[in-house]
Amino acid sequence: MHIHKYEKIWLIFGVGSLVLFLGVIGVAAFAFGHQPPSHMATVDAENLDQDPVFSEPGLTKIDESTYRATLVAQAFGYNPNRIEVPEGSTVLFEVTSADVVHSFTIPGTNVNFMVTPGHVNMAEHTFNEPGEYLVLCNEYCGTGHHYMSMTIEVVPR
């Protein structure tokens, strides 16, 4: 198969760029831990009230500046629908759904993941700026989807 010289140069440049991009995201993922949220734990979505973690969703303090927030997404809101942490806190979010597919998204941060029933998904974020953070659902979940939100209040230390 004859390939024109310019086309060879173009393909080497193009494929080279792709390999470079893949290299960057591969190193970021597997060497520095920038992985997409891919938690493998499962729960019984219909019986979350008997679940050891999600029967009592809420905020627990792990140490001085680290919190664990377990939340249940449900049409059309989150339980609890407001949490409060001090400025500079790192919060580990663990979220599951009691009904259909939702998301847990904090616009302006990298916290943005799907919440599928039966599965638990996770992300971590450090809140360095005080203020009210909006959390919203960005996966269509029914007629009231656009009302689904909660608030994270980050209070100054």
Next chain:
Amino acid sequence: MNITNLAVDITQQVKPGVDPKDKKLTIYHMSVAFVAFIIGVFGGLLQGLARGGLIPLPSWLGYYQILTAHGVLLALVFTTYFIFGFFFAGISYTHGPLSKGLRKLGWTGFTVMSIGAVLATIMILMNEASVLYTFYAPLAAHWLFYIGLTLFVVGTWISSGAILTHFYRWKKENPGERSPLFSFMATATLLLWIVSSLGAAVSILFLILPWALGLTDSVNVLLTRTLFWYFGHPLVYFWIMPTYMVWYLVVPKLIGGRLFSSSLAKLAFVLFLLFSTPVGFHHMLMESGVTEFWKFLQTVLTFAVVIPSLLTAFSIFATFEQTGREQGGKGLFSWLKKLPWGDVRFFAPFMGMMFFIPAGIGGLINASFSLNAVVHNTLWVVGHFHLTVGTTVILTFFGMAYWLLPMLTGRRFTKHANRCGIVQTWLWSIGMFLMSGAMHILGLFGAPRRTAYATYQDAPQAVAWFEGIFASHITVAVGGVILTAAGVLMFYNFIYLTLLAPKGETEFPMTPDPHDMKDSPKFLENWKLWLLITALLIVFAYTIPIYDMIVNSPPGSPLFNNLIK
């Protein structure tokens, strides 16, 4: 550029053309496509205005109901009918009239598809199926909606059978000959469609339909999502491949040139077949239940499918430059002046190509693994596919309509039609620049996709999405209004070219196969080999994660059909 000269140039060639009976089959496909198009366009207008907070929707019309109609009618119905219409006309032009039996099969496919499309549309209009065109379980539509989708897909298989058999018969009668580019490319496209739509069919027939009918109590949500995206990503290549066929096979003829290389064109289509399917996880990067390893593996394969697009970009622009220089263009760029900018049949696909540059780059960003968290399910994604399918594909299809429609109805492509077409192309491009541009930036600020008008109790962040100078839902709505005007003009063009234009002859502007055809390697034509490699890649990319989803599945989900009404 003098447009009449070009038209004369085309009609001077003596070519057999398309059999009148096959023309009829094509014109039926085109008519359904354009009716779906105009309804879908008005759905888009209402969405843009409602989401921007400019109009309230009447109580009997839901935002998500319109959104479902917009997605199903434009992304599934318009594209699929247009593509099958194009393929029936092209295969009849390339290999002669369809046999009586095959034409009957084509009509059967058309009928089954149409029953399915009408059934699904009725269920959407009755607000029994506001599940969006991705129909993610466990939100549930009326079971008749799923029957409609199934019939639609089965209809496409029947039509594919007619087209592939027509080509296969030619192949048997002409052993050792290289396949013409049109039939080669159509075959790759249809094989991709069949392989990928099997995933949607399995999901609907074995998981969703029994569950929607109440025969099973629960459904494996993650498995249905995986099967949907097994189908959903190749679906975009099912739109792009016919678009590339116009770029490879029609555009060179329109500019008075010839295609750069046939072997590389064939190779590009084989690569699309191989790499389009085992990549669905890049739509599911942000969800639990699939490990990082399998997501990354499919990310690598996703990047591999960029290569045939790079090949295409080179071929097309090499053809442009070669033609421009042959027509006397000199210097580094002055050959560009020799291209027929005043001819909409060239200009519309050309604008599509221009929009494909940012669209392709955006696609690579979306697929970039952990980076996807920034844009996943935001308006960025909506901006992205309104550039790809909503501009690149659709402008190329419009460009095709200007010669295909009059050819089918025995009319002429007139100066008037050309002028309307140029205005239409500019309107569409400007509208899309505003709408898609604002969507991209709003998405980076976190504005969600698939969401009705919402300020989240006047959260400052959400309110800002309405107040930006360019990055605002208002810009999206303004772009949508311009696009609607362009859509109405295109519908007029359709009516004009099929019913009103003066009678005459219009040719199928198919570029002759390049000189290197007979040297193109024989192995490229070995479809059994390509299907085998396709299957192996799919097995490799999906077996372990799907096994894991079934064996380690959480309790399944019941029906949630109460949430959509």
